[in-house]
Amino acid sequence: MLLHFTKMHGLGNDFMVVDLVTQRARLRDEQIRQLADRRFGIGFDQLLVVEPPRDPEMDFRYRIFNADGSEVENCGNGARCFARFVRDQRLTHKHEIHVETAGGPLVLNVQHDGMVRVDMGRPRFNPATLPFEAPGDQPLHAVDVDGDTLELGVVSMGNPHAVLQVESVDSAPVEHLGPLLESHPRFPKRVNVGFMQVVSPSEIRLRVYERGSGETLACGTGACAAVASGIRQGLLKSPVNVHLPGGQLSIEWPDPESSLVMVGPATRVFDGRVTLN
Ligand SMILES: N[C@@H](CCC[C@H](N)C(=O)O)C(=O)O
Numbered sequence: 001m002l003l004h005f006t007k008m009h010g011l012g013n014d015f016m017v018v019d020l021v022t023q024r025a026r027l028r029d030e031q032i033r034q035l036a037d038r039r040f041g042i043g044f045d046q047l048l049v050v051e052p053p054r055d056p057e058m059d060f061r062y063r064i065f066n067a068d069g070s071e072v073e074n075c076g077n078g079a080r081c082f083a084r085f086v087r088d089q090r091l092t093h094k095h096e097i098h099v100e101t102a103g104g105p106l107v108l109n110v111q112h113d114g115m116v117r118v119d120m121g122r123p124r125f126n127p128a129t130l131p132f133e134a135p136g137d138q139p140l141h142a143v144d145v146d147g148d149t150l151e152l153g154v155v156s157m158g159n160p161h162a163v164l165q166v167e168s169v170d171s172a173p174v175e176h177l178g179p180l181l182e183s184h185p186r187f188p189k190r191v192n193v194g195f196m197q198v199v200s201p202s203e204i205r206l207r208v209y210e211r212g213s214g215e216t217l218a219c220g221t222g223a224c225a226a227v228a229s230g231i232r233q234g235l236l237k238s239p240v241n242v243h244l245p246g247g248q249l250s251i252e253w254p255d256p257e258s259s260l261v262m263v264g265p266a267t268r269v270f271d272g273r274v275t276l277n
Pocket residue numbers: 013045046064066072073074075076077078159160192210211212213216218219220221222
């Protein structure tokens with residue numbers, strides 16, 4: 001069958017976006033892995049699927065699959081692209097869009113300047129929410145990796161994140177520690193790993209080794225998790241500019257009882273059709 005799709009990106013974190021409101025298809029894990037392949041397929045970090053909502057209070061259901069075929073709970077850069085996509089495709093005319101995700105509801109606003117503002121909900125630090133095996137909730141957890149003990153912040157943004165503070169993201173051992181932490185036995189559902197360099201209380205640099213996709217040029221939920229962990233440790237103060245290899249995001253988290261808000265761009269690259277075997 002022939003499937004219409006759109007290629008998009010949020011700061012270089014790239015997506016294949018599929019409208020299953022007006023098309024019918026069912027993608028198997030191995031088909032997703034093949035489509036994600038940058039040489040034999042279309043190539044993407046995540047597949048985003050737009051579906052009708054199951055909850056009548058919501059506008060859409062938004063599903064996310066990593067390049068390895070695993071379905072996940074949330075994707076921040078994807079959420080911004082999702083909002084752009086449903087408006088460009090005229091699936092909605094609303095400026096404020098309510099979506100259900102596996103990680104909980106999100107509220108998305110397409111601003112007049114084209115930037116997308118996402119209410120990402122409240123970060124959760126309780127280890128059980130990730131899940132992460134730890135005796136209790138604390139700002140930093142000691143984790144043994146490859147003969148060293150690392151101090152990690154752990155945060156759920158619907159999906160699981162570990163945040164490691166580093167001197168410099170340029171020399172951070174992302175390729176070495178990323179896969180070791182992603183599959184560390186204390187994270188039974190694996191984890192996304194952020195390497196955060198604090199530049200000032202309102203500015204960080206960040207690289208993220210993503211669960212199921214490897215290092216990406218940007219990770220929206222990773223940026224939210226790093227800022228939440230940094231604020232909780234007293235290193236940062238809202239709002240915070242996050243510099244990622246693919247560009248910049250603005251994150252606001254004015255107080256612990258409020259939602260965390262992410263603002264950033266969403267870019268359409270091209271439309272295509274692919275035959276599914
Ligand atoms: N790129 C994303 C996160 C995608 C999902 C993640 N790899 C996971 O497994 O949880 C973002 O922008 O948030």
